[in-house]
Amino acid sequence: xxxxxxxxxxxxxxxxxxxxxxxxxxxxxxxxxxxxxxxxxxxxxxxxxxxxxxxxxxxxxxxxxxxxxxxxxxxxxxxxxxxxxxxxxxxxxxxxxxxxxxxxxxxxxxxxxxxxxxxxxxxxxxxxxxxxxxxxxxxxxxxxxxxxxxxxxxxxxxxxxxxxxxxxxxxxxxxxxxxxxxxxxxxxxxxxxxxxxxxxxxxxxxxxxxxxxxxxxxxxxxxxxxxxxxxxxxxx
Amino acid sequence: xxxxxxxxxxxxxxxxxxxxxxxxxxxxxxxxxxxxxxxxxxxxxxxxxxxxxxxxxxxxxxxxxxxxxxxxxxxxxxxxxxxxxxxxxxxxxxx
Amino acid sequence: xxxxxxxxxxxxxxxxxxxxxxxxxxxxxxxxxxxxxxxxxxxxxxxxxxxxxxxxxxxxxxxxxxxxxxxxxxxxxxxxxxxxxxxxxxxxxxxxxxxxx
Amino acid sequence: xxxxxxxxxxxxxxxxxxxxxxxxxxxxxxxxxxxxxxxxxxxxxxxxxxxxxxxxxxxxxxxxxxxxxxxxxxxxxxxxxxxxxxxxxxxxxxxxxxxxxxxxxxxxxxxxxxxxxxxxxxxxxxxxxxxxxxxxxxxxxxxxxxxxxxxxxxxxxxxxxxxxxxxxxxxxxxxxxxxxxxxxxxxxxxxxxxxxxxxxxxxxxxxxxxxxxxxxxxxxxxxxxxxxxxxxxxxxxxxxxxxxxxxxxxxxxxxxxxxxxxxxxxxxxxxxxxxxxxxxxxxxxxxxxxxxxxxxxxxxxxxxxxxxxxxxxxxxxxxxxxxxxxxxxxxxxxxxxxxxxxxxxxxxxxxxxxxxxxxxxxxxxxxxxxxxxxxxxxxxxxxxxxxxxxxxxxxxxxxxxxxxxxxxxxxxxxxxxxxxxxxxxxxxxxxxxxxxxxxxxxxxxxxxxxxxxxxxxxxxxxxxxxxxxxxxxxxxxxxxxxxxxxxxxxxxxxxxxxx
Numbered sequence: 001x002x003x004x005x006x007x008x009x010x011x012x013x014x015x016x017x018x019x020x021x022x023x024x025x026x027x028x029x030x031x032x033x034x035x036x037x038x039x040x041x042x043x044x045x046x047x048x049x050x051x052x053x054x055x056x057x058x059x060x061x062x063x064x065x066x067x068x069x070x071x072x073x074x075x076x077x078x079x080x081x082x083x084x085x086x087x088x089x090x091x092x093x094x095x096x097x098x099x100x101x102x103x104x105x106x107x108x109x110x111x112x113x114x115x116x117x118x119x120x121x122x123x124x125x126x127x128x129x130x131x132x133x134x135x136x137x138x139x140x141x142x143x144x145x146x147x148x149x150x151x152x153x154x155x156x157x158x159x160x161x162x163x164x165x166x167x168x169x170x171x172x173x174x175x176x177x178x179x180x181x182x183x184x185x186x187x188x189x190x191x192x193x194x195x196x197x198x199x200x201x202x203x204x205x206x207x208x209x210x211x212x213x214x215x216x217x218x219x220x221x222x223x224x225x226x227x228x229x230x231x232x233x234x235x236x
Numbered sequence: 237x238x239x240x241x242x243x244x245x246x247x248x249x250x251x252x253x254x255x256x257x258x259x260x261x262x263x264x265x266x267x268x269x270x271x272x273x274x275x276x277x278x279x280x281x282x283x284x285x286x287x288x289x290x291x292x293x294x295x296x297x298x299x300x301x302x303x304x305x306x307x308x309x310x311x312x313x314x315x316x317x318x319x320x321x322x323x324x325x326x327x328x329x330x331x
Numbered sequence: 332x333x334x335x336x337x338x339x340x341x342x343x344x345x346x347x348x349x350x351x352x353x354x355x356x357x358x359x360x361x362x363x364x365x366x367x368x369x370x371x372x373x374x375x376x377x378x379x380x381x382x383x384x385x386x387x388x389x390x391x392x393x394x395x396x397x398x399x400x401x402x403x404x405x406x407x408x409x410x411x412x413x414x415x416x417x418x419x420x421x422x423x424x425x426x427x428x429x430x431x432x
Numbered sequence: 433x434x435x436x437x438x439x440x441x442x443x444x445x446x447x448x449x450x451x452x453x454x455x456x457x458x459x460x461x462x463x464x465x466x467x468x469x470x471x472x473x474x475x476x477x478x479x480x481x482x483x484x485x486x487x488x489x490x491x492x493x494x495x496x497x498x499x500x501x502x503x504x505x506x507x508x509x510x511x512x513x514x515x516x517x518x519x520x521x522x523x524x525x526x527x528x529x530x531x532x533x534x535x536x537x538x539x540x541x542x543x544x545x546x547x548x549x550x551x552x553x554x555x556x557x558x559x560x561x562x563x564x565x566x567x568x569x570x571x572x573x574x575x576x577x578x579x580x581x582x583x584x585x586x587x588x589x590x591x592x593x594x595x596x597x598x599x600x601x602x603x604x605x606x607x608x609x610x611x612x613x614x615x616x617x618x619x620x621x622x623x624x625x626x627x628x629x630x631x632x633x634x635x636x637x638x639x640x641x642x643x644x645x646x647x648x649x650x651x652x653x654x655x656x657x658x659x660x661x662x663x664x665x666x667x668x669x670x671x672x673x674x675x676x677x678x679x680x681x682x683x684x685x686x687x688x689x690x691x692x693x694x695x696x697x698x699x700x701x702x703x704x705x706x707x708x709x710x711x712x713x714x715x716x717x718x719x720x721x722x723x724x725x726x727x728x729x730x731x732x733x734x735x736x737x738x739x740x741x742x743x744x745x746x747x748x749x750x751x752x753x754x755x756x757x758x759x760x761x762x763x764x765x766x767x768x769x770x771x772x773x774x775x776x777x778x779x780x781x782x783x784x785x786x787x788x789x790x791x792x793x794x795x796x797x798x799x800x801x802x803x804x805x806x807x808x809x810x811x812x813x814x815x816x817x818x819x820x821x822x823x824x825x826x827x828x829x830x831x832x833x834x835x836x837x838x839x840x841x842x843x844x845x846x847x848x849x850x851x852x853x854x855x856x857x858x859x860x861x862x863x864x865x866x867x868x869x870x871x872x873x874x875x876x877x878x879x880x881x882x883x884x885x886x887x888x889x890x891x892x893x894x895x896x897x898x899x900x901x902x903x904x905x906x907x908x909x910x911x912x913x914x915x916x917x918x919x920x921x922x923x924x925x926x927x928x929x930x931x
Contacts, residue, residue, distance in 0.1 A: 015354050022353075026346040029623075032644040033338055039379065039629030044386040046512045060289045063393035070505045070514045074566065074578045075397050077456060078585060081559050082404045084463060085589035086411055088552060125292070133288040137400055141296035148304055163464070170460045177457060190449035191506040213400075217301055220407035224414055225308035244333055248340040255344055255367050259351035264359045271363050278370055285337060285377040286387050290395050297403050302366060305403075306359065309410040316414075338626070345619055352612060361608055368615045375622040379629075390512075391625070394574050398618065401581050405611045408585060412604040417597060 055198030056130040064135065065202045069191050076172040076209060083169040083216040086223040090160055111149050118146040126210050130199065136172075136206040140213025147218040151225075160219055168215045175208035244284060251277050268306045275299025337378035345371030358413035362406050369402045447485050447492070448503045448516045451526065451565040454482055459558035468550035472541040475554055479534040482561075486523075486530035493523040500634070502571060510571075510632040517571035517634065521772060525568045525695055528776045531903070532687050532783050533561050535896035539787050540680040542893025543794070549678075552593055559586040560684060567692045573621045573631045576696055580617060580660070584610030587689055591677040602672040609659060609669045613693075616656030623649035624705075633704050642707040650700065650708045654717075657697040661690050663717070663754055664724030667747045671731075674743035679790020682739070686746045687783035691775050694753055698771065702760055714757040721754030722855040729862030733869065738789050738799040741866060742782070745825060748859060749778050752840070755852050759840065762847030769915055770839035773907075777824055777832030780904045785821035787897035788814040801870060808874040813891040813898065815874050820901040822867035824908070827860045832907035835915075 047059050047067070054062035064072050122142035129135030167174070179193070179201050186194040193201050254277055258270035275298045282291035348368030352361060373395040380388040458478045462471040493501065503516040518526075540557065544550035563583035570576050588610065592603035621631070627645050630636055640646060662670040674682045701709050728748030732741045752774060760767040791814045792807065793799040808815040824833035837856055844852045907914060 018353050019350050022346050022350050026342055028644075029342050029648050030339055032648050033342065033623075033626065034335060036627050036643070036645045038334070038382040039625070039627060041383045041386055041388060042511055042629060043388040043390045044383065047389050050508070050512065058289075059387075059389035060392045060396070063389045064396060066506065067508050067512050068390070068393055068514055068574075071393070071397055071575055071578050074562075074575070074582055075400055077459075077559060077562060078401055078404050078578070078582050080459070080463075081556065081582060081585050081589060082408050084552065084555050084559075085408055085585070085592070088548075088595065089411055089415060133292060135289065135396075137396060138289075138292045138296050141293070141301055145296065145300060145304075148301075163466075166464055170463055173456065173460055177453070177460075180453070187507070188446075189507045190446075190453075190503070193506075217297075217403070217407075220404075220411065221301070221304055221308055224305050224312070224407065224410045226312045226414055241332060241336070244336055248336060251340060252343060252347070255347050255370075258363055259347055259355070259360065259367060264357070267359060267363060271366065274367070274370070278374070281337065281374065282377060284333075285374075285381045286384060287377050287380075287392050287395070290373070290377065290392055290399070293396055293399050298366075298370075298399050302403050302406055305407055305410055306362065309414050310359065312414050358604075365608075365611050365615060368612075368619075372615065372618050372622050375619075375626060379622070379626045388629075390631075397574075397578065401578065405581065405585065405607070408588065409604065409607050409611065412588075412592060412600055412607060415595075415600050416604060 053195050053198070055193065055195070055200075055202055058129060058131050058133065058135075060133070061129050061135055061202065061206075065205060066193070066198065073173075073176055073191075076176060076212065079213060079216045080170055080173055083219055086216075086219050087161055089223040089226075090219065111152075114149055115146050118142055118149070122146070122210065122214075126206055127203075129206060130203060136209035137213055139206075139210045141217060143210060143214030144217035144221070147214065148221055151222065160215075160222070165215065168211055169219070170212070172205070172209040172212035175205055179205055247277065247281055247284065251281060264310060268303065268310060271306070272299050272303040275303065334378045334381040337374055337381065341371045341374035341378055343371075344368075344374060347371075358410065362409050365409075366402060366406060369398060373398055445492075445501050445503045445518075447488055448501070448518060448569060449505065450485060451482070451489075451569060452562055454478060454485070455558045455561040455565065459555045459562065462551075462554035462558060466551075468544075468547050468554070471554040472550070475537050475558070476534075476541065478558075479530070479537040483527075483530040483534050486527040489518060490523045490527050493518055493520050502634070510635055511630050514570075514572040514575050515632065515634075516569045518569060521699075521768065522568045522695070524772050524776065525691065526565065528779055529561075529564050529568065529688050529691075532779055532900065533564075533684070535783060535900050536680050536683055536787075538896040539683075539893055543678065543680050543790065549593055553590070553678075553680075556586050556589050556593070557680075557684075560590065560689070564688055564692050567696060571633050573624060573633065573636070575631075577614060577618050577621055580614050580693070580696070581611075583689060583692055584614060584660070587681075587685060590681040590684070591673055593681065594678060596676070598672075599676045602669075602676040605669050606673040613656040613660040616652050616659070620649040620651075620653030620656070623652070633699075637704045637706070640705055640707055646705060646708040650705045653700060654697060657693050657700075658717070660693040661697065661753075662747060662750055663720055664727050664747065664751065665720070667724065667728070667750070670747055671740055671743040674746060675737065675739040679786055679793070682743070682790070683783040683786035686743070686786060687779040690746070690750060691779060694750075694775070698756075698760075701757065702764065702768075709761070711758065711761050714761045718755050718758040718852065721751040721757070722852070724748060724751030724754065725855055725859035726862070729859060729866060733862070733866040736801055738801050738804065738870065739786075739793065741801065741870065742785055742789055745863065745866070746782060748863060749782070749825065752778075752837075752856070752859065755855065756840070758849060759843045759847055759852065762849065763843045766839060766843045766846065770836060770843055773832065773839060773911075773915075774836035777836045777904060777907060780900045780907075781821040781824040781831070781833060784817050784897045784900040784904070785825070787894060787900075788817040788821070791891065791894055791897075792818075801873065804870070805873045805876050809877075811891060813894050815871070817894060817897050817901045818874075819871055820904060822863075822871065824904040826864045826867060827856075828864075830905055830908045832904045832911075835908055835911040839915075 051059060051062050054066040056062050122139040125134040125142060126136060126139035180191055183193045254270055254274040258267050258274055261267045261270065275294060279291040279294040282294055345368050348364045348371060352364035355364065376391040376395050380391040458475065465471060501518045505514050540553060544553055560583060563579050563586060566579040567576065570579055588603045588607040591606060592600050623645055625631060628636060628639055659666045674685055677685060725748050728744050728751060732744035735741050735744060756767055756771050792811060795811060824831035827833045827837040840856060841853055844850060
């Protein structure tokens with residue numbers, strides 16, 4: 001039915017039937033959508049009224065890490081799950097000397113400039129998230145991109161199953177739980193930060209999350225790319 | 237106002253064309269490249285919809301990293317396929 | 332008007348992804364289709380908040396950010412598993428053609 | 433035990449977030465520590481504590497006479513923040529999932545001898561538990577989506593745990609189906625948000641109307657959830673996924689994960705988006721449920737592998753759950769009790785059955801039904817558990833399955849939809865035929881002595897499965913008492929109050 005590499009082709013009559021059915025459905029949904037008036041906009045006022053207590057001035061960060069921090073917490077759990085699932089597929093010999101680029105190649109000199117710049121940019125994105133657009137996910141993605149550049153240029157890759165790597169993968173959740181515990185002692189409510197500290201606590205979580213997100217995304221890339229077999233690009 | 241709307245309209249058409257190109261192209265590599273361009277076009281749409289945070293995330297994660305993952309997997313499968321076919325060629329020769 | 336335009340585009344994107352997911356085979360097309368469906372949903376959410384350009388609802392932005400990150404996690408796992416599956420060998424190919432589908 | 437009636441509600445509801453925090457914390461610890469035996473004992477201890485919390489919650493819910501208990505996370509009240517909600521139905525789901533996960537935890541400690549596999553199993557297993565508790569407690573539509581994804585991804589990773597080709601293929605297919613289903617659900621959520629601008633379930637239930645857009649949204653959400661619950665004909669992924677996973681994972685997937693998605697669907701239909709539902713829609717779903725009973729039973733009868741047989745029996749049993757939809761529409765109070773009873777009875781029986789089958793497969797080295805003749809003399813306990821679970825699945829007294837079907841009969845008669853009874857009876861007969869096929873073979877003496885070396889200590893790991901089997905009998909014998917508890921809660925609960 002669903003095959004990873006399947007090249008089987010459905011009969012064109014089925015394709016036509018599926019396309020027709022979905023088109024009719026789509027028409028119905030669009031018709032219903034255009035009939036419906038705009039929803040009441042209660043959230044804007046609510047966010048504006050409470051943003052003073054959230055500790056940050058960027059409303060999106062306030063939503064992600066304060067008002068609906070529970071969702072973000074679980075999203076970190078999703079990422080954590082993916083990192084556990086991907087770890088066993090990581091080939092330990094992933095960094096063998098089979099790569100296309102040598103240390104003198106043009107890519108390497110580009111990387112030498114790009115990597116520190118990306119790290120700086122990631123740090124800026126993380127820090128700016130509390131009052132302007134930006135935040136942990138964007139910064140984490142930038143960091144992961146940085147790791148990706150390093151891999152492309154054949155810089156060394158460490159074994160990612162060690163204890164320190166594992167603690168980086170779970171760092172976002174650990175810091176989050178620490179913050180939850182600390183706040184609980186003060187406010188006696190799950191996930192309610194003490195108002196005076198909330199800004200720094202949010203930054204604390206985002207800081208950890210950046211590394212976890214970056215490490216997980218990087219791990220995903222490495223495990224998906226797998227090991228480039230010696231001399232294979234010649235054979236292919 | 238109409239010029240903005242015209243821009244939005246063109247952007248929507250571009251997005252739909254890129255999406256159908258990415259989904260229904262027979263060549264996988266072209267599909268992936270079109271998908272990455274779709275991500276970039278969509279992030280312009282996010283800016284138009286007043287969501288700059290989301291636009292940054294879309295460029296870095298949606299287009300950038302998903303694209304890198306797709307390309308990495310594609311390359312791996314290509315290599316696997318070529319190895320596979322060379323092995324089966326050898327087998328038939330031996331027979 | 333802008334919000335409506337993008338809502339309609341969102342639904343069409345979702346439908347395109349839906350068709351491609353059901354019709355196309357192979358991991359890349361499936362993952363691309365899922366991602367396009369996701370983009371459709373995100374566009375619908377953001378278009379909803381664009382009804383009030385002067386009072387943007389940040390909840391939708393939060394949801395879309397969460398959604399994008401969850402989508403990339405799912406795609407990564409799918410690609411990961413698909414690259415672990417061995418290619419169908421010659422004999423598999425033959426048996427598959429014999430099977431009445 | 434603390435007398436919860438005297439306890440202020442605000443203090444008592446502090447247990448709610450612990451149900452998510454505790455498993456998640458354990459997932460991290462199990463991931464970080466190297467020793468799988470420490471992880472195992474920690475897990476067993478935590479599972480016991482978790483069960484105690486669940487018992488506390490149920491008594492809390494009963495002491496509130498089934499009123500909905502809500503807990504605003506972070507102190508942010510509903511439209512802005514997310515709140516956890518607990519009603520009697522979800523309290524029953526929680527205590528069921530805590531009991532079964534304790535049993536599976538103990539069983540897994542014996543099952544995973546391979547250190548690598550065990551080390552991967554524990555963190556993923558606790559993430560799955562987090563997601564399950566999260567689903568039963570969630571009071572927010574978008575949060576439900578995140579929980580669904582967490583449950584789907586951890587389930588997929590658990591299937592692929594032994595890295596065999598068939599397991600990876602099944603996991604891949606399950607993953608695609610899961611992601612697709614979740615996206616359909618999310619599209620529905622986006623449509624709902626487009627119309628009403630709120631995500632909180634209780635607020636939504638108060639404002640929702642039966643407009644065309646809401647109907648579309650409900651349609652998409654139902655489709656996604658039905659796909660994830662594996663209702664015929666969208667069940668195609670289930671047999672592979674449940675049969676290629678390791679036995680504890682199969683038990684969890686069949687007994688708990690399907691119930692999680694079913695719970696969301698049931699709640700959406702009968703307590704949140706009720707104005708958008710129609711009797712016609714419910715009847716169509718019920719009709720597919722009836723087909724699922726027939727199809728699943730026939731496939732179970734013709735398959736030649738024991739694990740596949742149990743997986744197909746899950747397809748059939750899911751059909752009964754969907755027959756509840758049209759009944760619920762006409763006769764909510766009684767049917768709700770039937771739903772709770774059926775879910776608990778099936779979960780216990782199916783988990784016990786998968787554990788027993790896993791043991792048989794492990795000891796005999798295969799699970800081909802033909803070659804299992806005379807196995808009862810080698811593995812009496814496994815076959816005994818399989819037998820009790822079978823009786824419950826067939827719906828014979830004195831098990832919980834019997835009571836569940838009895839109440840379903842009753843509500844079918846009361847709501848004047850007698851035709852469903854035909855399917856209930858035929859389904860019972862069919863399941864008897866395919867289960868007796870195995871039991872019959874297990875007790876015949878094989879004509880040719882087959883080589884089977886089973887050490888007597890091999891069945892120690894099955895003690896928890898035995899407990900589950902005993903539970904199916906206990907809930908069958910104490911039906912009146914349990915039904916009273918359910919009725920107290922459900923009579924006043926918001927679930928079903930919409931009708």
